[in-house]
Amino acid sequence: MAPPCDTRGTEAAAEPRTEQHTEPQTSDEEPIIQEPEGHEPEATRRVADVTESARANRGWWDRNADEYQTEHGTFLGDDRFVWGPEGLDEVEAELLGPPEELKGKDVLEIGAGAAQCARWLAAQGARPVALDISHRQLQHALRIGGPFPLVCADAGALPFADASFDLACSAYGALPFVADPRLVLREVRRVLRPGGRFVFSVTHPIRWAFPDEPGPEGLTVSASYFDRTPYVEQDEEGRAVYVEHHRTLGDRVRDVVASGLTLVDLVEPEWPAWNTSEWGGWSPLRGNLIPGSAIFVCARD
Numbered sequence: 001m002a003p004p005c006d007t008r009g010t011e012a013a014a015e016p017r018t019e020q021h022t023e024p025q026t027s028d029e030e031p032i033i034q035e036p037e038g039h040e041p042e043a044t045r046r047v048a049d050v051t052e053s054a055r056a057n058r059g060w061w062d063r064n065a066d067e068y069q070t071e072h073g074t075f076l077g078d079d080r081f082v083w084g085p086e087g088l089d090e091v092e093a094e095l096l097g098p099p100e101e102l103k104g105k106d107v108l109e110i111g112a113g114a115a116q117c118a119r120w121l122a123a124q125g126a127r128p129v130a131l132d133i134s135h136r137q138l139q140h141a142l143r144i145g146g147p148f149p150l151v152c153a154d155a156g157a158l159p160f161a162d163a164s165f166d167l168a169c170s171a172y173g174a175l176p177f178v179a180d181p182r183l184v185l186r187e188v189r190r191v192l193r194p195g196g197r198f199v200f201s202v203t204h205p206i207r208w209a210f211p212d213e214p215g216p217e218g219l220t221v222s223a224s225y226f227d228r229t230p231y232v233e234q235d236e237e238g239r240a241v242y243v244e245h246h247r248t249l250g251d252r253v254r255d256v257v258a259s260g261l262t263l264v265d266l267v268e269p270e271w272p273a274w275n276t277s278e279w280g281g282w283s284p285l286r287g288n289l290i291p292g293s294a295i296f297v298c299a300r301d
């Protein structure tokens with residue numbers, strides 16, 4: 001499976017307002033694993049724990065942020081809030097609530113990348129904080145600019161005090177990549193105020209049963225939907241350089257519930273007629289037949 005997201009500065013630019021610490025949980029002073037020049041990582045399915053997954057993905061996003069933003073920046077828009085390759089825009093979806101009610105809200109964007117969503121939120125009058133594990137992704141956020149803090153940290157250890165935010169959101173950020181999604185969801189619940197909402201999008205779980213190809217070859221089941229073994233790209237020494245984790249739809253629902261959040265809605269965006277672009281394995285051909293993204297709308301009591 002090709003990375004869905006692939007179909008997809010300076011240190012944290014500004015201090016969070018309520019931070020407890022600002023260092024990535026998984027940096028652990030360990031060096032980022034560099035892929036040797038000319039060496040193609042081996043794609044496999046094998047176990048990868050929390051630490052290995054975070055380290056691999058931090059390195060992958062640092063190395064690939066420039067290419068990612070060049071390839072997808074136009075589609076994402078500097079200040080649009082797009083939930084996934086289908087192009088569902090928060091302006092029409094209103095999954096965080098009516099835009100006019102975002103004014104003055106403290107909003108955490110998790111796995112923000114270049115913080116396009118946070119920029120849109122700021123334009124609505126919200127007070128976003130954009131968090132990402134990748135320093136290089138946040139440098140792109142800095143390059144584009146925006147009047148909000150950027151925080152370099154792991155979603156599994158949010159550097160904020162309890163009840164710091166009214167809302168949290170994540171468009172394909174963090175959740176597809178972490179080995180322990182409940183850790184992230186519990187952290188999000190902790191930093192949300194009562195009555196808050198967390199909305200996150202991930203690769204639709206059904207996609208794991210199909211080859212990650214945009215053409216007809218991507219329409220024939222080739223793997224078990226029930227095989228939760230992570231997708232791992234590894235270097236010559238067997239060290240992971242990219243990891244994605246599969247959860248079935250039921251797993252995701254159970255993760256939300258076990259983390260103390262309430263599932264309000266599960267949105268499976270349909271491929272719109274206007275979207276003729278491909279994004280890795282996402283394409284109009286496949287998008288018209290099978291879902292590509294799953295968006296979980298969760299409430300914190």
Ligand SMILES: C[S@@+](CC[C@H](N)C(=O)[O-])C[C@H]1O[C@@H](n2cnc3c(N)ncnc32)[C@H](O)[C@@H]1O
Binds near residue numbers: 058061134154178
């Ligand atoms: C597909 S991008 C999504 C960003 C943005 N919404 C977009 O569409 O470009 C995934 C982002 O999640 C970040 N990420 C991956 N694992 C993370 C983790 N454990 N904690 C925080 N961010 C993480 C990556 O660095 C990357 O910027």
